[in-house]
Amino acid sequence: MNSTHQRRDVFIAIADPTRRKLIRLLADEEEVPLHELTEQFQIGRTAVSKHLAILKEANLVTNRKLGRETRYRLNAGPLQEVKDWLSFYEKFWNERAMVLKTILEEE
Amino acid sequence: MNSTHQRRDVFIAIADPTRRKLIRLLADEEEVPLHELTEQFQIGRTAVSKHLAILKEANLVTNRKLGRETRYRLNAGPLQEVKDWLSFYEKFWNERAMVLKTILEEE
DNA sequence: TTTATTAGACACTAATTGGTGTCTTAATTA
């Protein structure tokens, strides 16, 4: 089985504000056709479609054809990877942890 | 007061794997000069320096000159923004929440 | 004092990105 679909980094997928807005729209509406998503932006359908393709390659959206529409759906799972990455750094920005760290270092 | 330093999106700053590795190195070592950071990569000093500049624009690192060295330090605070963004989507990837959601919708 | 090291400042390049417009096909609707 040669999986042909591109694998795309979730960090890159969420780097673009248009793509983050797409994610947000799909969080609100469950299943949305391309043309309806396009309405929410100033840019053209082709551009939106490309952004969705990138999200799909990162496995952040799925889509299915329904009549002449292509409907998109959020798959938030891969965002977990970002959360896992972040969790390592939480101790660095937590004020209380910073103080605690200082105390521990002094001992 | 005209703040001249560029503001840079933290999402873009963390999108690049080299920059994420820089963040990781700075998490481990507190304060690291450019040349020492450069050792950890295949790419040249100039390239590393540019990545650090992007991290600095996102306020994810600070630096200070010490003799002929420029030492870099992690400032993880801005990562909080990413965490805040993610927190909205946690409910979508939590299996239990998904099931609960289905039950609630059925009522 | 000469030589090494460290890094900033440029100028340049190839590849990627985010966008466009146009053509075509397929599915609805009038």
Add this chain to the structure above:
DNA sequence: TAATTAAGACACCAATTAGTGTCTAATAAA
């Protein structure tokens, strides 16, 4: 059946990105 709508497939473009190499200045070491 004819007209309209939705979207895939291209070809194309400008701006940005991630990298390079070279030159220069400042600091530190021999």
